[in-house]
Amino acid sequence: xxxxxxxxxxxxxxxxxxxxxxxxADRPLRTTWAWPTYIDPAVGSDNSSTNALGNxxxxxxxxxxxxxxxxxxxxxxxxxxxxxxxxxxxxxDVKFHNGxxxxxxxxxxxxxxxxxxxxxxxxxxxxxxxxxxxxxxxTVIFKLKDPFGPFLSTLFRLYVVNQKQVMANVITPGxxxxxxDFGKKWLVSHTAASGPYKLKEFKVEERLVMSLNTDYWQxxxxxxxxxxxxxxxxxxxxxxxxMSRGELEVADRWQSNESxxxxxxxxxxxxxxxxxxxxxxxxxxxxxxxxxxxxxxKAMAYAMDYDTVTTHLFPGTTxxxxxxxxxxxxxxxxxxxxxxxxxxxxxxxxxxRYYSAxxxxxxxxxxxxxxxxxxxxxxxxxxxxxxxxxxxxxxxxPWMSVVEETxxxxxxxxxxxxxxxxxxxxxxxxLQSRYASPSANTWEQNEWLLDSTYDTMLEEALKTMDRESxxxxxxxxxxxxxxxxxxLFMFDVMSRHAYRSDIMDWPAARGEVPPVQGYELLGRYxxxxx
Amino acid sequence: xxxxxxxxxxxxxxxxxxxxxxxxxxxxxxxxxxxxVRFLAKRLMHAAFVLIGLSILIFLxxxxxxxxxxRMAMGPRAPQWAIEKLEKQMYLDRPxxxxxxxxxxxxxxxxxxxxxxxxxxxxxxxxxxxxxxxxLAIYAAVFMGIAGVVLGTVSGWFANTWIDxxxxxxxxxxIVTPSFVFAIFFVLIFSYWLELFPTIGxxxxxxxxxxxxxxxxxxxxxxxxxPAAFWDGLKHIFLPAVSLAMGPMAQEARITRxxxxxxxxxxxxxxxxxxxxxxxxIMFKYLLKPSLIPTISIYGLDFASxxxxxxxxxxxxxxxxxxxxxxxxxxxxxLNAVIAAxxxxxxxxVIVNIAIDLAxxxxxxxxxxxxxx
Numbered sequence: 001x002x003x004x005x006x007x008x009x010x011x012x013x014x015x016x017x018x019x020x021x022x023x024x025a026d027r028p029l030r031t032t033w034a035w036p037t038y039i040d041p042a043v044g045s046d047n048s049s050t051n052a053l054g055n056x057x058x059x060x061x062x063x064x065x066x067x068x069x070x071x072x073x074x075x076x077x078x079x080x081x082x083x084x085x086x087x088x089x090x091x092x093d094v095k096f097h098n099g100x101x102x103x104x105x106x107x108x109x110x111x112x113x114x115x116x117x118x119x120x121x122x123x124x125x126x127x128x129x130x131x132x133x134x135x136x137x138x139t140v141i142f143k144l145k146d147p148f149g150p151f152l153s154t155l156f157r158l159y160v161v162n163q164k165q166v167m168a169n170v171i172t173p174g175x176x177x178x179x180x181d182f183g184k185k186w187l188v189s190h191t192a193a194s195g196p197y198k199l200k201e202f203k204v205e206e207r208l209v210m211s212l213n214t215d216y217w218q219x220x221x222x223x224x225x226x227x228x229x230x231x232x233x234x235x236x237x238x239x240x241x242x243m244s245r246g247e248l249e250v251a252d253r254w255q256s257n258e259s260x261x262x263x264x265x266x267x268x269x270x271x272x273x274x275x276x277x278x279x280x281x282x283x284x285x286x287x288x289x290x291x292x293x294x295x296x297x298k299a300m301a302y303a304m305d306y307d308t309v310t311t312h313l314f315p316g317t318t319x320x321x322x323x324x325x326x327x328x329x330x331x332x333x334x335x336x337x338x339x340x341x342x343x344x345x346x347x348x349x350x351x352x353r354y355y356s357a358x359x360x361x362x363x364x365x366x367x368x369x370x371x372x373x374x375x376x377x378x379x380x381x382x383x384x385x386x387x388x389x390x391x392x393x394x395x396x397x398p399w400m401s402v403v404e405e406t407x408x409x410x411x412x413x414x415x416x417x418x419x420x421x422x423x424x425x426x427x428x429x430x431l432q433s434r435y436a437s438p439s440a441n442t443w444e445q446n447e448w449l450l451d452s453t454y455d456t457m458l459e460e461a462l463k464t465m466d467r468e469s470x471x472x473x474x475x476x477x478x479x480x481x482x483x484x485x486x487x488l489f490m491f492d493v494m495s496r497h498a499y500r501s502d503i504m505d506w507p508a509a510r511g512e513v514p515p516v517q518g519y520e521l522l523g524r525y526x527x528x529x530x
Numbered sequence: 531x532x533x534x535x536x537x538x539x540x541x542x543x544x545x546x547x548x549x550x551x552x553x554x555x556x557x558x559x560x561x562x563x564x565x566x567v568r569f570l571a572k573r574l575m576h577a578a579f580v581l582i583g584l585s586i587l588i589f590l591x592x593x594x595x596x597x598x599x600x601r602m603a604m605g606p607r608a609p610q611w612a613i614e615k616l617e618k619q620m621y622l623d624r625p626x627x628x629x630x631x632x633x634x635x636x637x638x639x640x641x642x643x644x645x646x647x648x649x650x651x652x653x654x655x656x657x658x659x660x661x662x663x664x665x666l667a668i669y670a671a672v673f674m675g676i677a678g679v680v681l682g683t684v685s686g687w688f689a690n691t692w693i694d695x696x697x698x699x700x701x702x703x704x705i706v707t708p709s710f711v712f713a714i715f716f717v718l719i720f721s722y723w724l725e726l727f728p729t730i731g732x733x734x735x736x737x738x739x740x741x742x743x744x745x746x747x748x749x750x751x752x753x754x755x756x757p758a759a760f761w762d763g764l765k766h767i768f769l770p771a772v773s774l775a776m777g778p779m780a781q782e783a784r785i786t787r788x789x790x791x792x793x794x795x796x797x798x799x800x801x802x803x804x805x806x807x808x809x810x811x812i813m814f815k816y817l818l819k820p821s822l823i824p825t826i827s828i829y830g831l832d833f834a835s836x837x838x839x840x841x842x843x844x845x846x847x848x849x850x851x852x853x854x855x856x857x858x859x860x861x862x863x864x865l866n867a868v869i870a871a872x873x874x875x876x877x878x879x880v881i882v883n884i885a886i887d888l889a890x891x892x893x894x895x896x897x898x899x900x901x902x903x
Binding site for chain 2: 036038040043117118119122123126127175184185188189201203204205206207209229231232233235237238240241242244245247400403404
C-alpha cells in the first residue's frame with residue numbers, strides 16, 4: 001500500500017512539475033484545414049496551401065476588398081501600348097526572412113521556376129508569359145506573347161521566393177536539367193520567403209506553425225496574431241473539442257450543418273458566412289443526346305427546384321445568376337436567372353426533338369463521391385425531372401474517375417455536379433476555364449461547348465487592357481452563355497466557419513474579404529483581443 | 531550504410547549453408563542454438579517469398595485502380611506536358627512488368643520513389659510516420675496485453691459467477707464496437723468534458739520535442755532526459771492507445787477465459803488438486819501458462835493488425851502515423867506510397883509471426899519436441 005501511495009504521489013508531483021511548461025503564444029490564431037498543405041509557391045494552389053503561402057510570402061500586388069490590384073512589393077507599374085510588356089518598380093526595403101534583400105532577379109526567378117515546374121498556379125502564366133527581364137535590382141519586366149488584360153490580377157499568385165536561398169538547396173541531378181530539382185525537395189518543408197509570417201514548424205501530415213515576422217517591412221497592427229497554427233484535421237469531434245477548450249479560433253469550412261450548430265452553441269463562438277469566388281454547377285453535356293438539344297436543357301433548367309437546394313440542402317446559399325458568382329469582379333447582374341416553372345419546362349420539352357422518345361433517352365447525372373451532400377442535389381434533380389417526364393439515372397463517381405471521364409467527349413456523362421472556383425479575381429477566370437474550347441477536355445468543362453463565336457468573343461475580351469471595357473465584354477459573354485443554357489447554375493459558393501467571435505476581429509466575417517481564394521484567413525488582416 | 535534485400539538474401543543463404551555443414555556431435559545447448567538458427571533461416575526465406583509475392587500483388591492492384599496518378603499529383607489544372615513528363619519519370623508510359631522491374635530495382639536499394647502527395651521521398655515519409663504508428667501500437671499492445679489477460683484470468687477464475695458474466699458483457703461490447711467509436715467517446719469524456727487529456731497530435735505546441743533518435747516521442751524523451759516531453763507525450767498517446775486497444779483487449783480476455791476454462795477441466799489439474807496443491811498455485815503456476823498459448827498467438831496477430839487498423843484513430847487524434855498516411859495514399863492514388871506502406875505492414879506481420887512462433891515454442895514443450903528441440 002505504501003508503495004502504491006508513493007507511486008501516486010510521484011505521479012502527482014511529476015504532473016504538477018511539468019504541466020505548466022507549455023508556453024502559449026500571446027495572440028495565437030489556430031485554424032483547422034483539409035490537408036495536405038503545400039508551402040512551395042510553385043506547387044500549392046488549393047485552399048490551405050494558398051492560405052499558408054499568402055501568410056508567408058509576398059506578391060507584387062494584392063487585391064483590395066473588390067479584388068482590384070493594389071501595390072505591395074511593386075510600388076508602381078505600367079503597360080506598353082501593345083499590352084505585351086508590363087514593367088514593375090519594386091520596393092527597395094524588403095528583406096527575406098534570412099536577411100537577404102528582395103530584388104527583381106528574385107521575381108524573375110520565381111516566375112521562371114513556376115513555369116518550368118508546371119504545377120500549382122503555372123497554368124495562369126503558361127503560354128502567356130514569354131520572358132521575364134530584370135534590367136536593374138528594382139525593375140522587373142514581364143513580356144507576354146499576347147496582350148492579356150487580367151494579367152495584373154493573376155500576379156496575386158506569383159509568390160516571390162529567395163533565389164539565392166533556393167539555389168543553395170538544389171539537389172542535382174534532377175528533373176529540371178541544370179537546375180536540378182529546382183529546390184522542390186527543400187521547399188516541401190522550408191520557406192524562402194519575405195512575408196508577414198515565418199515558418200516555425202511544419203509537420204507535413206499534422207500541422208504548420210508560423211510566427212509573426214517582427215522585422216516585416218510593412219507596419220502591421222499590434223493586435224495581429226503572433227503565432228498562426230494550421231492544423232490538418234477536419235474531424236467534427238476533434239474540432240468541437242478543440243473549440244470548446246479554447247484551443248481553436250477558426251474551424252474549417254468542411255464542417256457539416258450539425259457540427260456548425262453544435263460549435264455555434266459554444267460560448268463565445270460565432271458563425272461566419274463568407275462568399276467564395278466559385279459556384280456549384282450542374283454541367284450539361286451539349287454534344288450528347290438528349291442534352292444536345294437546347295430546349296431539352298432549358299426544360300431541365302426550368303424544372304429544377306433551386307429554392308430547395310439553397311434553403312434545405314445548402315442552407316444560407318444564394319441561387320446563382322449565370323456562370324459568374326456575384327462577388328466576382330466582372331459579374332453582370334442583368335443576366336437571366338432560371339426559376340422553377342413547370343409550365344415553362346413542359347413547354348420547352350415539347351419543343352425538344354426528343355419529346356416523343358423520353359423513355360428511350362434517360363439522362364445520367366454523376367455526383368462526386370467525396371462530397372456526400374452532392375447526392376442530395378442529384379436525387380432532387382431526379383425527382384424534379386420525373387415531374388416533367390425525364391428519366392434520370394443517378395451515379396456516384398469518385399473524383400479521380402470524373403477527372404478521367406471528362407477528358408473525352410464520349411466518356412463524359414450527360415451531367416456532372418462540381419464545385420469550381422476562380423483562381424484570380426476576374427470573371428474571365430471562370431469564363432475561360434469553364435467554357436473556352438481549350439478547356440473542353442478537362443473536368444472544368446463537361447459541357448463541351450466548343451463554340452468558336454464564344455472563343456473569339458473571349459479572346460477579344462482578354463486582349464482588352466481597359467478594365468471597364470473588358471468587364472462590358474464579360475457581361476456579353478455571360479448573356480451568351482446563359483442563352484445557350486449549357487449549365488444548371490445552382491448556387492454561389494459560401495463557406496461557413498465557426499470562429500471565436502468574442503476575441504477575434506475578422507474582416508471576412510463582416511463580409512470584407514477580397515474575392516480571392518486563400519485571402520479570407522490571412523493573419524495580417526485579423527486582430528486577436530485577449 | 532544501406533542493408534539491401536540482396537545483402538539480406540546472401541546472409542540467409544550463408545546461415546542456411548552453415549547449418550547444413552554443422553558438426554556431427556554437439557552439446558545440447560549448441561544443438562538448440564543450431565535448431566533455432568535453422569528455424570529462423572527457414573522462416574526468413576519463406577518471409578522473403580511472401581514479401582515478393584505481396585509486392586507484386588500490391589503493385590498490380592495499385593496500377594489498375596482508376597485514375598491517372600500523374601494528373602492527380604500535378605493538380606487538375608496542370609498543363610498536359612507537365613503530366614506527360616511526370617508519367618515518363620514514373621515509367622507509367624511503359625508496360626506493367628517493366629514498371630515493376632524499375633520499382634523492384636529501386637526498392638531493394640531502399641528507394642521507394644517519391645510520394646505524389648507529400649512531394650517527399652517515400653522512405654523519408656516512412657521514417658517519420660512509422661515510429662509514430664509503432665509507438666501507438668506498442669502502448670496499445672501493452673494495455674491490450676495487461677488488461678486482456680487480467681480480465682480473462684479474473685473471468686476464468688470466477689467462472690460462471692456474476693464477475694464472469696460482467697467481464698463477458700464488457701468483452702462482447704469491446705469486440706463489437708469499432709475502435710473509432712471508443713475514440714469519440716473517450717474524446718468526449720476525457721478531453722471535452724473533463725479536459726484531462728489533450729485532443730490531437732503527439733506533443734503540445736509549447737513543448738520542445740526531443741531530438742529524433744527512434745522517432746518514438748516518449749522513448750526519445752526518456753533517452754534524452756526530457757521529462758516534460760515524456761509526460762506530455764504520454765498524455766497525448768494515452769487516449770489513442772486505449773481506444774485502439776479496446777477491441778483486441780476484449781478478444782484477449784475472451785480467449786484467455788475460454789482457454790482457462792478448457793484447461794481447468796483437464797486431468798492434470800484434477801491430479802494437482804488431488805495432491806492438495808493450493809488453488810492459487812494451480813492457477814498461476816500450472817493453469818495460466820498453458821492457457822496463455824492461444825492468447826499469445828492472437829496477441830501477436832492483433833499487435834500487427836493494430837498498426838494497419840489505426841487509420842480512424844490516427845485521423846480523429848490527428849496522429850501522424852503510417853496507417854493514416856497509407857489510407858490517404860490509397861485515396862489520392864499515391865502509387866509509391868501505397869506500395870511502400872503496405873510492404874512495411876507486411877514486414878511487421880512477418881516479423882511478428884516469427885516472434886509469436888518462437889514465443890509459443892518456448893511456452894509449449896510439445897511444439898518444441900515436435901520441431902526436434
